[in-house]
Amino acid sequence: MINVGIIGGSGYTGVELLRLLLPRTDVSIRFVSSRAHAGTRVDEQFTSLRGHCDLEFSDPATINQAECDLVFFATPNGTAMHQAPALLEAGVKVVDLSADYRIKDIGTWERWYGLTHTSPAWVERAVYGLPEINREAIRSADLVANPGCYPTTVQLGFLPLLEAGLVDTKSLIADAKSGVSGAGRAASVPTLLAEASDNFKAYGVSGHRHLPEIEQGLTFMSDSPIDLTFTPHLLPIIRGIHATLYAPLKSGVSASEEELQALFESRFKSEPFVDVLPSGVYPETRSVKGSNTVRLSVLKPQGRNTVVVLAVEDNLVKGAAGQAVQNMNLMMGMEETEGLQGLPLLP
Ligand SMILES: NC(=O)c1ccc[n+]([C@@H]2O[C@H](COP(=O)([O-])OP(=O)(O)OC[C@H]3O[C@@H](n4cnc5c(N)ncnc54)[C@H](OP(=O)(O)O)[C@@H]3O)[C@@H](O)[C@H]2O)c1
Structure with missing residues (x-):
């Protein structure tokens, strides 16, 4: 205990x-x-x-x-x-x-x-608390910096592509959307029901605080300098993040959608909280609501040069408290998945 x-x-x-x-x-x-x-x-x-x-x-x-x-x-x-x-x-x-x-x-x-x-x-x-890249360091850490909600989806989505050195790291795009609980419980006008519901808009386009955190993480995964365009949006839902990530293949590199699918499945096959969906299936925010799972799809639309990754998470679970408990489990020598295997809530 x-x-x-x-x-x-x-x-x-x-x-x-x-x-x-x-x-x-x-x-x-x-x-x-x-x-x-x-x-x-x-x-x-x-x-x-x-x-x-x-x-x-x-x-x-x-x-x-x-x-x-x-x-x-x-x-x-x-x-x-x-x-x-x-x-x-x-x-x-x-x-x-x-x-x-x-x-x-x-x-x-x-x-x-x-x-x-x-x-x-x-x-x-401090150890950055993304277990999928830092698991061993987290086990012995005294202080874990739990990642932000957007940074968790965006980093996990780009991770296999950067580790494999397949994409042009100067042309990365993260087009990401969050539900309103991402802003916390304190009262504010943008998160009022009459402002946020039945509406959809971008915010923080000129610079969101998660940009330097994401770029730091992506730099750690890659041996090339990172340049990311990150545009957050506010979704009229309570929980959930959906990130659509774009990464052009490096010049001279070719990879089919089947090869990319195999790369993602192989990178995450031992990860208890990352689910790579079968080819052609797209993730939806409600499929992870209340759970500690990130679900991903990787695509190469029309066989062109740009890899598209779709990633969803519950911002309050894998994007915050669930990941914090996952880190606690690792730090305290407990089973990593303990208390985190509840199923998502649907509809
Ligand atoms: N919401 C998300 O989806 C999400 C995801 C990832 C990370 N985060 C991060 O997690 C943190 C908490 O987010 P949240 O959404 O839970 O915020 P929140 O709903 O606004 O809650 C903040 C909590 O902190 C307490 N607090 C405020 N100022 C304090 C102080 N000076 N000393 C001690 N307690 C203080 C508040 O209670 P009292 O004022 O009554 O003490 C309240 O319990 C934030 O840093 C946020 O950026 C949030």
């Missing part, structure tokens, strides 16, 4: 962590924090948890966090960088769902996030 805590338990990734962790008999949740709801029962805020959770929200300032083996930070960017170091120094492992420890170059992080980083030494020690 391990003891865990959740800082930021009243948000969407926090309640998703609770949904995944509460049924487990090998994990005890010692605290769930919320400053706004401190002293109230968690199941008053989230009636979905009634009968499964006797905890009250605590103010993070009053909690003895060091009694935990591992603490999740499900907090806005710029929070964990202040609070995680003391825990880490007390021997507590940390999985940070925010972007505080994802980007190795501090100047790049500070430029994109508009903050001064307060614990750069821990950025250096």
Whole structure:
């Protein structure tokens, strides 16, 4: 049995962590924090948890966090960088769902996030928590920087093509769409029902914070410099990301759709949470809703030169809390898939 805590338990990734962790008999949740709801029962805020959770929200300032083996930070960017170091120094492992420890170059992080980083030494020690590329390092990590939601789909979609050196890394395109829960639970005009439903639009086209994270990851997979055009869109759904990725084959390289299919199947055959669909079947967001799976298709339309990858995930599961639990399992020497084998919810 391990003891865990959740800082930021009243948000969407926090309640998703609770949904995944509460049924487990090998994990005890010692605290769930919320400053706004401190002293109230968690199941008053989230009636979905009634009968499964006797905890009250605590103010993070009053909690003895060091009694935990591992603490999740499900907090806005710029929070964990202040609070995680003391825990880490007390021997507590940390999985940070925010972007505080994802980007190795501090100047790049500070430029994109508009903050001064307060614990750069821990950025250096943090392991980027994408198990499909970093599994062994995650097992022995004290601090895991859980990837962003878009970066998970986009990196996994490009991964086999970059590792095999097949595509022109200066001409990559990620055209990606997310449901509104990706913006978190705090009230904001763009995520109001009357704004987001029955509507579809791009945002952050001139520069989204996930761009440097994705480019850093793709650079790690490839021996050539990366140039990615990344355009995010807001979908009128609650959960789900759909990314359509475009990568032209390098000049002089030929690969048939059958060869690309075989490459993807072979790269992910041992991955418990990546499903390569049969040739000709396209992924849909509802096929992964509530599950920790990324589903992918690889195509070469009309036999032309551009490889197209379609990738879907649930932004709150493989894009956030599910991947965080997968990382916890690895860090704590547990079975990687423990608690993550629930089936998607459909329709
Ligand atoms: N939503 C997604 O799909 C998604 C996917 C991947 C990664 N992420 C990342 O995961 C993190 C959490 O996202 P979310 O969507 O769950 O956000 P959210 O719904 O806005 O929840 C944020 C939580 O953090 C707490 N909090 C805010 N400021 C705090 C502070 N200074 N100290 C301690 N607690 C604080 C809030 O509670 P109180 O204010 O009451 O304390 C709340 O419980 C973010 O960094 C986000 O970028 C989100």
